[in-house]
Amino acid sequence: MIIGKLVSKRILIIHFQIIKFSNFQIISYLRGNYYIILISKEKEFAQLIKDNQGLIIKVSRLYTNSLEDEEDLFQEIVLQLWRSYDSFKGNSKISTWMYRVALNTAITLFRKKSKSLPTNELDINHRDFIEDDDDKQQQISLLYTVIKTLPNVERAIVMMYLDDLPYKDIAENLGITEVNARVKMNRLKKVLKEKMEKHA
Amino acid sequence: MPEFDLDSFKKTWQEQPVEPKYDNAEILQMLNKKSRNYVKYIFWISVIEFVLFTAFGLFYILQNKESNTFLTSLQKLGVEKNEQMQDILDNIYLIIKIFTLLITGYFVIKFYKNYRKIKVEEDLKEFISRIIKFKKTVNAFILINILIVVVFTSALTIFGIYAIQKQNTELASSSIVAFIISFIISTVLCIVLIWAYYRLVYGILIKRLDKNLTQLKEIDAQEK
Numbered sequence: 001m002i003i004g005k006l007v008s009k010r011i012l013i014i015h016f017q018i019i020k021f022s023n024f025q026i027i028s029y030l031r032g033n034y035y036i037i038l039i040s041k042e043k044e045f046a047q048l049i050k051d052n053q054g055l056i057i058k059v060s061r062l063y064t065n066s067l068e069d070e071e072d073l074f075q076e077i078v079l080q081l082w083r084s085y086d087s088f089k090g091n092s093k094i095s096t097w098m099y100r101v102a103l104n105t106a107i108t109l110f111r112k113k114s115k116s117l118p119t120n121e122l123d124i125n126h127r128d129f130i131e132d133d134d135d136k137q138q139q140i141s142l143l144y145t146v147i148k149t150l151p152n153v154e155r156a157i158v159m160m161y162l163d164d165l166p167y168k169d170i171a172e173n174l175g176i177t178e179v180n181a182r183v184k185m186n187r188l189k190k191v192l193k194e195k196m197e198k199h200a
Numbered sequence: 201m202p203e204f205d206l207d208s209f210k211k212t213w214q215e216q217p218v219e220p221k222y223d224n225a226e227i228l229q230m231l232n233k234k235s236r237n238y239v240k241y242i243f244w245i246s247v248i249e250f251v252l253f254t255a256f257g258l259f260y261i262l263q264n265k266e267s268n269t270f271l272t273s274l275q276k277l278g279v280e281k282n283e284q285m286q287d288i289l290d291n292i293y294l295i296i297k298i299f300t301l302l303i304t305g306y307f308v309i310k311f312y313k314n315y316r317k318i319k320v321e322e323d324l325k326e327f328i329s330r331i332i333k334f335k336k337t338v339n340a341f342i343l344i345n346i347l348i349v350v351v352f353t354s355a356l357t358i359f360g361i362y363a364i365q366k367q368n369t370e371l372a373s374s375s376i377v378a379f380i381i382s383f384i385i386s387t388v389l390c391i392v393l394i395w396a397y398y399r400l401v402y403g404i405l406i407k408r409l410d411k412n413l414t415q416l417k418e419i420d421a422q423e424k
Binding site: 042043046047049050072075078080082083084087092100104107108110136139140152153156162164172173175177181189192196 | 324
């Protein structure tokens with residue numbers, strides 16, 4: 001239960017932060033525009049996932065080879081995030097928590113249904129952007145395909161790097177040292193460059 | 201394609217149109233879906249192993265008929281049953297019973313504690329290490345059970361030989377040999393079966409985890 005200032009029907013100000021919610025319930029009126037508000041934990045969580053689902057979709061796409069597995073992995077990550085939601089609250093940054101749970105689930109927890117394809121199979125990911133013939137999209141599609149040829153841990157490093165996470169965070173999410181994360185990434189850049197140019 | 205540079209690609213990557221696929225209602229529905237979780241499988245397999253080995257151990261050790269059966273087989277070899285023998289045998293059983301119960305108790309606590317320590321929000325290395333550590337607890341339990349069977353069987357064999365010698369029972373050497381060989385064969389068979397199971401299940405379950413852990417360790421061991 002919290003106290004918030006109601007700006008419009010769906011916009012709240014809580015602790016000086018503007019929050020868009022469709023999931024709060026007004027318990028009682030205080031004064032001014034201030035109300036006592038109940039935000040359901042499930043709904044709060046669903047909103048958080050909805051706002052950050054890009055990260056989960058990217059991880060799901062990078063670690064599966066079929067649409068069915070991709071959707072299942074997305075669900076599994078959401079489930080694991082939900083289970084660790086209480087321990088996350090207030091303890092770490094949203095991105096750190098989401099990356100860790102998503103990567104741990106994709107790399108360690110998830111049991112795929114379809115057999116994984118050999119790592120040099122390069123046509124596996126073109127379905128992702130099949131309808132979009134835009135040049136950029138094709139490049140992204142190729143990049144996905146090439147990243148997928150890398151071992152699990154290296155995929156994670158490249159993804160976090162592309163998402164602009166500092167090396168410190170990349171290292172901490174994987175449990176390696178920052179220096180080694182940096183060295184590894186520099187090597188991976190060369191590997192990816194070769195692969196991209198080979199398959200362009 | 202122009203020369204590829206990953207850094208200039210960052211922006212494209214970050215701006216890729218990952219269309220929101222799911223709305224709030226769909227996300228809420230996911231919370232009720234069944235998990236396809238690898239650790240859950242490891243957990244349940246471990247629980248089954250644990251229950252089976254505890255049941256096996258307790259059944260073998262706790263049944264009282266066992267000492268009588270053993271004495272009967274010694275009698276068949278010509279050894280006379282007497283109170284002193286019964287006492288020694290009862291003591292061997294009592295020590296093994298207490299020992300088994302203590303060990304099982306210790307492992308139940310350790311099993312639970314190590315399972316609780318597996319937290320999905322830990323870093324990858326720590327996460328994998330904790331799962332492996334959890335599985336190792338169960339493996340240690342299985343190995344100790346094997347050891348108990350060996351110790352128990354050896355104690356009985358030594359006791360049998362001691363009884364035979366003490367009573368100066370005249371035995372055909374073939375009987376002694378058969379007596380010892382039957383013990384050895386049953387023990388070895390038991391160990392081989394458990395060991396094969398251990399290698400198979402442990403191998404399958406841990407292989408994938410080990411592969412990822414090796415990747416992490418390799419990165420951390422690279423030249424700077």
